[in-house]
Amino acid sequence: MRRPGICAFSNYSSRQRKDYHIVYEALRKELETFEKRTPKSAEAHKKNLKRIPLGVASNYRAYDPYPIFVKEAQGSHFRDLDGNDYIDHNLCFGALMAGHCHPAVMKAVESRLKLGTMFGMPHDMEWQLAEEICQRFPVEMVRFGSSGTEATMHAIRLARAATGRDKVIKFEGAYHGLHDTALVSVKPHAPEFGDVNAPASVPGGLGVPKASIANVPVATFNDLNSVERRFKENPGEIAAVILEPILMNVGMCMPRPGFLQGLRELCDKNGALLIFDEVKTGAKLGWGGASEYFGVQPDIICVAKSIGGGFPLAAFGAHPSVMDLISQHKVFHGGTYNTNPVSMAAGLATFREVLTRENYAHVDKLSKKLTEGYRKTAAKAGLQGYVAQAGANGVLMLYPEEIRNYRDWTTIDVDLWRHYWFGMVNRGVMAQPYWWDEQWTISVQHTEADIDKHLAAFAEVAPALAEAQQERFAAAARSA
Numbered sequence: 001m002r003r004p005g006i007c008a009f010s011n012y013s014s015r016q017r018k019d020y021h022i023v024y025e026a027l028r029k030e031l032e033t034f035e036k037r038t039p040k041s042a043e044a045h046k047k048n049l050k051r052i053p054l055g056v057a058s059n060y061r062a063y064d065p066y067p068i069f070v071k072e073a074q075g076s077h078f079r080d081l082d083g084n085d086y087i088d089h090n091l092c093f094g095a096l097m098a099g100h101c102h103p104a105v106m107k108a109v110e111s112r113l114k115l116g117t118m119f120g121m122p123h124d125m126e127w128q129l130a131e132e133i134c135q136r137f138p139v140e141m142v143r144f145g146s147s148g149t150e151a152t153m154h155a156i157r158l159a160r161a162a163t164g165r166d167k168v169i170k171f172e173g174a175y176h177g178l179h180d181t182a183l184v185s186v187k188p189h190a191p192e193f194g195d196v197n198a199p200a201s202v203p204g205g206l207g208v209p210k211a212s213i214a215n216v217p218v219a220t221f222n223d224l225n226s227v228e229r230r231f232k233e234n235p236g237e238i239a240a241v242i243l244e245p246i247l248m249n250v251g252m253c254m255p256r257p258g259f260l261q262g263l264r265e266l267c268d269k270n271g272a273l274l275i276f277d278e279v280k281t282g283a284k285l286g287w288g289g290a291s292e293y294f295g296v297q298p299d300i301i302c303v304a305k306s307i308g309g310g311f312p313l314a315a316f317g318a319h320p321s322v323m324d325l326i327s328q329h330k331v332f333h334g335g336t337y338n339t340n341p342v343s344m345a346a347g348l349a350t351f352r353e354v355l356t357r358e359n360y361a362h363v364d365k366l367s368k369k370l371t372e373g374y375r376k377t378a379a380k381a382g383l384q385g386y387v388a389q390a391g392a393n394g395v396l397m398l399y400p401e402e403i404r405n406y407r408d409w410t411t412i413d414v415d416l417w418r419h420y421w422f423g424m425v426n427r428g429v430m431a432q433p434y435w436w437d438e439q440w441t442i443s444v445q446h447t448e449a450d451i452d453k454h455l456a457a458f459a460e461v462a463p464a465l466a467e468a469q470q471e472r473f474a475a476a477a478r479s480a
């Protein structure tokens with residue numbers, strides 16, 4: 001899956017270099033600085049490339065000219081192989097609301113390590129963590145796994161079993177992991193993605209069976225008509241609608257008022273289940289995740305990432321009427337690493353000592369400070385765009401208006417975004433994971449001083465970014 005974007009810096013023609021001299025030069029300078037600061041990462045990447053496709057263990061980690069290689073991390077910071085220090089808002093693609101090596105998580109894990117790391121047998125942390133999850137989220141029974149991919153895969157299978165139907169509606173641009181049902185229309189390109197009112201189902205790479213694609217009708221986020229249309233076209237065939245309550249694979253795309261409620265009603269009307277993929281939002285929006293935040297209850301919920309405090313942990317849960325399909329041996333669920341005691345100890349410490357109401361208040365305060373600071377600096381520099389924020393997440397969105405869906409997101413100016421990202425990284429701030437479809441995370445270990453430093457770096461980058469943006473606008477006006 002490659003991300004779309006309007007320009008690729010390396011492919012600039014000489015004409016484009018002239019028209020976009022400021023854009024080009026500003027980005028070139030930041031890349032030059034990046035390469036001077038990170039020679040050991042370049043070297044390490046070269047070695048990786050020999051044995052590991054793209055030189056990385058997950059495609060999301062690859063970017064040009066090469067990714068930063070990490071040496072160590074602690075709290076809200078990490079250091080790269082060259083010894084550069086960064087404030088970390090990547091936090092493993094948002095999986096570390098706890099921050100690195102949170103003391104409570106470390107203590108719990110260290111004491112578990114001496115007592116056995118895997119049993120493949122039940123133990124008494126299982127009901128405890130299940131209780132924690134059922135207290136916060138609108139579910140009554142859960143099963144555990146290690147990754148978000150597993151959680152959404154099993155949730156979808158359960159929905160299919162509960163309804164006796166095969167088809168699942170997903171939203172264009174949404175990411176739910178790596179299984180076949182999820183790898184549809186994740187980052188589709190024009191013209192193959194078709195009409196925005198009835199998006200085509202586009203495989204997210206080779207190897208996804210055609211039969212699987214046919215079972216995934218695609219709709220447009222924030223467009224209830226497109227969902228209703230899919231229900232009408234597939235009468236009695238839709239098992240579920242799966243979505244991230246905030247579309248977080250396009251920066252951040254907030255649900256419009258009434259959208260989530262409308263989905264709830266469409267699912268009820270058509271006998272389908274509503275699945276909230278809360279792999280990202282579950283821990284980071286607030287204490288009770290998206291159902292508490294938006295006041296809409298799904299039938300099945302999937303959580304992962306930040307619930308593990310830095311260890312692989314995931315869960316899916318629902319009402320017993322759905323989960324009983326597992327109890328009755330009608331739906332199969334298993335996994336060697338499920339509820340391994342190390343991850344479970346980390347999860348328990350995370351729920352009890354990290355994801356507390358007090359810590360959410362701390363993160364909220366920092367999150368608002370960062371957002372307000374970005375808004376002020378952008379306005380002062382004359383940078384056009386907006387800042388989206390919810391809970392621990394936020395992102396600089398370089399668009400004239402708030403995006404409503406994936407198609408709006410594809411109009412991003414990739415070179416401007418890269419200028420922003422490398423500019424921040426060169427000043428010791430990893431403002432978010434690389435790729436313009438991501439967002440920043442603030443951990444419970446970030447401090448006011450981290451946010452001040454982050455804002456100071458943005459204040460240095462924003463004027464040059466605004467100047468480059470003006471050049472783009474002027475060129476667009478000339479060619480209009």
Ligand SMILES: Cc1ncc(COP(=O)(O)O)c(C=O)c1O
Pocket residue numbers: 093146147148149150152175176177178244277278279280304305
């Ligand atoms: C919303 C969402 N669902 C599912 C996944 C898959 O999770 P994992 O990478 O743990 O398999 C991700 C990962 O980024 C995600 O963001």
